[in-house]
Amino acid sequence: MEQGLLHDFEARCTQEEAPSCQSMCPLHVEVRPFVKFMAEGNFPEARKILDRLMPLSGVLGFLCDGPCTAHCRRNTVDGAVNLPMLERACAELSAFVKPMSMPGSGRKAAVVGSGLSGLSAAFELAKKGYEITLFHAGAPGGRLLSLPTKQLPRNALPDALEMLERLRVTFAELPVFSSGRLESALADFPAVYVGLDDEAVQSSEYGTALLEGGLPDPLTLAARGTDVFAGGLPADAGPSFILEAADGKKGAASVDRVVKGVPAASAREKEAVYLSTLYTDVSSAAGNPAVIPADPAAPTAAEAVAEAGRCLQCRCLECVKHCPYLARYKGYPKRYAREFYNNLSIVHGQRKANTQINSCAECGLCAVLCPYDADMGAFCADVRREMVRDKRMPPRHHEFALQDMEFSNSAEVAFFRLEPGRSECGWAFFPGCQVPASRPEQTEAAYAHLRHALPGGVGFFFSCCGAPARWSGRPALTASTAAALREQWTINGKPVLIVACSSCLAFFQAELPGIPARSLWETLAEFPLPDAAGPAGRTLALHDPCTARHAAPMQENVRKLLAAVGQEVEELALSGKQTRCCGYGGLAAYADRETGDLYSLSRAGDTRNTLLSYCVVCRDRLRAAGKPSLHLFDLLFPREDAGQAALRPPPGISARQETRLSFRRSLLQRLWHEPPVRNPLMDEILLRIDDAVAEKMEMRRILRDDVKAVLLYAGEHGAMFSNAASGRSLACLRPRQVTFWVEYSREEDGPYRIHDAYCHRMVVPGVPGEGAPSPCTVEGYAVKGGRM
Amino acid sequence: MSTADLRDTDAEGWVCVTCGTALERRSVDITYMASVFKVELPRCPKCGFTLIPPELALGRMLEAEKILEDK
Numbered sequence: 001m002e003q004g005l006l007h008d009f010e011a012r013c014t015q016e017e018a019p020s021c022q023s024m025c026p027l028h029v030e031v032r033p034f035v036k037f038m039a040e041g042n043f044p045e046a047r048k049i050l051d052r053l054m055p056l057s058g059v060l061g062f063l064c065d066g067p068c069t070a071h072c073r074r075n076t077v078d079g080a081v082n083l084p085m086l087e088r089a090c091a092e093l094s095a096f097v098k099p100m101s102m103p104g105s106g107r108k109a110a111v112v113g114s115g116l117s118g119l120s121a122a123f124e125l126a127k128k129g130y131e132i133t134l135f136h137a138g139a140p141g142g143r144l145l146s147l148p149t150k151q152l153p154r155n156a157l158p159d160a161l162e163m164l165e166r167l168r169v170t171f172a173e174l175p176v177f178s179s180g181r182l183e184s185a186l187a188d189f190p191a192v193y194v195g196l197d198d199e200a201v202q203s204s205e206y207g208t209a210l211l212e213g214g215l216p217d218p219l220t221l222a223a224r225g226t227d228v229f230a231g232g233l234p235a236d237a238g239p240s241f242i243l244e245a246a247d248g249k250k251g252a253a254s255v256d257r258v259v260k261g262v263p264a265a266s267a268r269e270k271e272a273v274y275l276s277t278l279y280t281d282v283s284s285a286a287g288n289p290a291v292i293p294a295d296p297a298a299p300t301a302a303e304a305v306a307e308a309g310r311c312l313q314c315r316c317l318e319c320v321k322h323c324p325y326l327a328r329y330k331g332y333p334k335r336y337a338r339e340f341y342n343n344l345s346i347v348h349g350q351r352k353a354n355t356q357i358n359s360c361a362e363c364g365l366c367a368v369l370c371p372y373d374a375d376m377g378a379f380c381a382d383v384r385r386e387m388v389r390d391k392r393m394p395p396r397h398h399e400f401a402l403q404d405m406e407f408s409n410s411a412e413v414a415f416f417r418l419e420p421g422r423s424e425c426g427w428a429f430f431p432g433c434q435v436p437a438s439r440p441e442q443t444e445a446a447y448a449h450l451r452h453a454l455p456g457g458v459g460f461f462f463s464c465c466g467a468p469a470r471w472s473g474r475p476a477l478t479a480s481t482a483a484a485l486r487e488q489w490t491i492n493g494k495p496v497l498i499v500a501c502s503s504c505l506a507f508f509q510a511e512l513p514g515i516p517a518r519s520l521w522e523t524l525a526e527f528p529l530p531d532a533a534g535p536a537g538r539t540l541a542l543h544d545p546c547t548a549r550h551a552a553p554m555q556e557n558v559r560k561l562l563a564a565v566g567q568e569v570e571e572l573a574l575s576g577k578q579t580r581c582c583g584y585g586g587l588a589a590y591a592d593r594e595t596g597d598l599y600s601l602s603r604a605g606d607t608r609n610t611l612l613s614y615c616v617v618c619r620d621r622l623r624a625a626g627k628p629s630l631h632l633f634d635l636l637f638p639r640e641d642a643g644q645a646a647l648r649p650p651p652g653i654s655a656r657q658e659t660r661l662s663f664r665r666s667l668l669q670r671l672w673h674e675p676p677v678r679n680p681l682m683d684e685i686l687l688r689i690d691d692a693v694a695e696k697m698e699m700r701r702i703l704r705d706d707v708k709a710v711l712l713y714a715g716e717h718g719a720m721f722s723n724a725a726s727g728r729s730l731a732c733l734r735p736r737q738v739t740f741w742v743e744y745s746r747e748e749d750g751p752y753r754i755h756d757a758y759c760h761r762m763v764v765p766g767v768p769g770e771g772a773p774s775p776c777t778v779e780g781y782a783v784k785g786g787r788m
Numbered sequence: 789m790s791t792a793d794l795r796d797t798d799a800e801g802w803v804c805v806t807c808g809t810a811l812e813r814r815s816v817d818i819t820y821m822a823s824v825f826k827v828e829l830p831r832c833p834k835c836g837f838t839l840i841p842p843e844l845a846l847g848r849m850l851e852a853e854k855i856l857e858d859k
């Protein structure tokens with residue numbers, strides 16, 4: 001993957017951006033952890049955070065005027081978090097901790113002026129192991145000396161000075177800052193910071209001379225040559241302690257660079273204040289107005305804790321809040337994108353992110369929720385295509401889905417017929433592969449209804465659309481599947497397709513834009529309802545399938561149909577454009593069953609009502625998650641047992657394939673009078689499988705047909721093991737990239753009793769079918785006929 | 789590759805039907821994704837038909853498959 005693609009994506013996700021309080025703090029104090037500790041009443045830990053970036057917090061903690069507060073996200077709710085008050089409380093309620101200074105580095109520098117900026121510069125450099133000489137006139141402290149004790153406690157300044165001395169800062173008093181005397185004293189030092197907030201310096205001959213050439217450079221504070229830096233001048237709005245301290249820190253950083261031989265201007269991005277792009281939803285920040293301390297000069301611990309509790313701990317995570325997949329891995333898109341990118345470039349060693357990459361539902365919800373349109377699903381799709389291209393796609397993730405697609409598109413299943421009795425059709429019904437597999441009678445009823453409603457003939461086009469090829473990152477297979485669909489459509493007179501499944505429709509729109517295709521629901525909404533249509537006896541929560549997310553007309557037509565049948569509907573909070581995925585999208589549930597379940601379970605948890613979907617896979621997955629669920633067909637084309645429809649268990653993988661076959665046979669027989677093509681070998685094997693074994697087979701994705709193929713092969717070739725003690729046999733076959741084993745016995749009356757079925761993918765010599773080209777050699781099994 | 793993580797499991801009582809022979813433990817080279825493992829497995833000494841018990845297929849074999857697929 002090109003790095004540019006990663007960077008584009010990274011630039012969209014702002015979760016790692018600082019909150020605006022921090023970005024607008026001249027020192028970029030790490031506000032969130034600081035406030036979090038304050039809210040917990042853990043003042044010593046809060047102090048540690050403050051001390052990380054704030055020089056001399058024992059002084060400045062009392063003096064910051066909070067330029068950040070104008071940018072606090074809480075402003076738009078009920079007033080900014082009062083950070084100056086919290087810092088004051090923290091400085092008062094916790095002890096000054098002497099910073100760990102680096103061992104003496106042997107480096108030297110000088111500071112001129114003992115106002116807050118000079119003291120801050122000295123502190124910053126001393127922490128780095130510098131031996132600092134600080135030149136000052138009169139008692140050190142500058143403007144700090146004149147503050148009332150209400151504002152700055154009596155001990156604060158002396159404590160700070162004492163600590164500076166312990167950090168090997170030498171205070172050198174000069175009676176006058178005459179240029180000559182100072183220059184000669186400074187000659188010994190490779191670089192100097194001059195704190196002009198110290199009145200004694202600013203008004204001196206030296207200070208005046210320094211500013212003659214203009215104001216210091218705003219980025220580095222370079223004032224003269226490459227080794228003299230100056231700051232601390234009052235802003236337009238008047239003097240500000242926080243800006244003075246920030247200047248001292250900035251000047252110290254310049255001095256440090258110069259002494260180390262690095263250009264002062266290098267790597268100084270984001271040092272200045274900036275507007276953060278971090279998005280934070282404040283809509284649920286309940287009214288929690290600012291705490292007004294009884295004595296603003298001395299907030300109590302309780303007052304500080306309460307005020308700190310108002311902080312929203314600003315962060316984005318808009319997408320993570322609603323996507324169980326994103327939440328599951330405990331990160332956020334920007335981090336995941338980096339991890340996926342790195343995963344792609346691993347040559348030796350485990351590609352640990354494979355499963356994560358393949359269990360995104362590619363449902364597009366994140367892109368809708370993200371204020372900057374970051375689409376994790378589209379990113380995952382790119383990554384998957386690259387994995388396939390590099391032959392790094394783990395086979396196990398998509399094999400079953402692709403095999404299932406191949407089955408649905410094989411000559412045994414797929415077909416296209418014009419409406420009986422017609423030689424051309426303006427329309428063709430395309431139910432997809434899943435609707436007939438789960439709702440065969442109703443698919444047939446819908447087809448009858450369409451034939452009745454639409455003049456001009458309605459053909460029937462039974463096939464899988466090819467969505468699994470697309471989701472699994474296989475462009476070539478996607479293209480060949482699409483081409484085969486186009487061919488059938490062309491041969492059959494290019495009818496308008498009426499598509500029952502939103503995933504199919506999305507596939508047609510993306511891959512076959514030249515084929516006119518419309519939603520079944522749109523078509524149905526244009527005609528009188530079927531006679532049997534009627535509401536369920538209760539309110540239904542409407543679940544829009546994720547592949548209909550951007551199909552607003554389809555969503556509207558479904559709602560129209562529901563209104564027409566008189567169905568009472570609950571609109572879910574996340575619906576329409578913001579709907580959630582059931583876990584089938586992107587083949588997520590195939591790559592990782594557990595993540596797949598998280599999707600369906602979280603959707604099921606969105607309502608207490610029975611769910612209604614117009615995608616049959618959604619319906620079946622939600623039902624499998626334990627939720628009573630209906631498909632729109634259950635209202636429009638109800639079966640006799642309509643009352644039980646919401647509880648009907650979803651068909652398993654074998655039943656789906658078998659239903660596709662039987663659906664085809666019976667439809668061809670009834671409408672076109674084509675005799676059923678039977679498959680004597682496979683059809684005649686009778687299996688007895690109890691629920692526990694059937695459940696295991698479902699979990700292991702073993703089809704009844706796989707079992708039959710093993711039995712047929714064993715019967716024909718005698719290749720099996722037998723166990724006299726248990727009376728059972730054990731046989732196996734490797735028809736494709738999987739070896740299936742079946743433990744069975746023969747019942748008295750003929751059928752096979754299946755005791756266990758399991759599979760593996762490793763190749764074991766001496767297993768029948770191993771080395772044989774897929775598809776296998778058992779007649780009538782799996783995909784042998786090629787495409788229709 | 790080593791055999792350490794793929795030792796065989798019991799397959800007592802099974803007989804190869806083709807040869808009528810009891811199985812014996814033999815070292816077998818099983819392969820996956822260009823890696824080869826030597827594993828002791830119950831095998832028909834005559835025809836070489838090899839038995840994979842369910843615990844092995846669904847346990848250590850599955851684990852190894854996953855690791856190799858993510859390589």
Ligand code: SF4
Pocket residue numbers: 012013014015279316317318319320332333334369370371372373374
């Ligand atoms: S919504 Fe998600 S992807 Fe977008 S900025 Fe927020 S955390 Fe990042």
Ligand code: SF4
Pocket residue numbers: 019020021022031032035071072073074081310311312313314
């Ligand atoms: S709510 Fe908290 S994190 Fe957000 S801007 Fe305000 S102080 Fe900063």
Ligand code: SF4
Pocket residue numbers: 319323324325326359360361362363364365366367375376377378581
């Ligand atoms: S599952 Fe959907 S919402 Fe979650 S990351 Fe993937 S595309 Fe985005």
Ligand SMILES: [Zn+2]
Pocket residue numbers: 804805806807808809832833834835836837
């Ligand atoms: Zn044998």
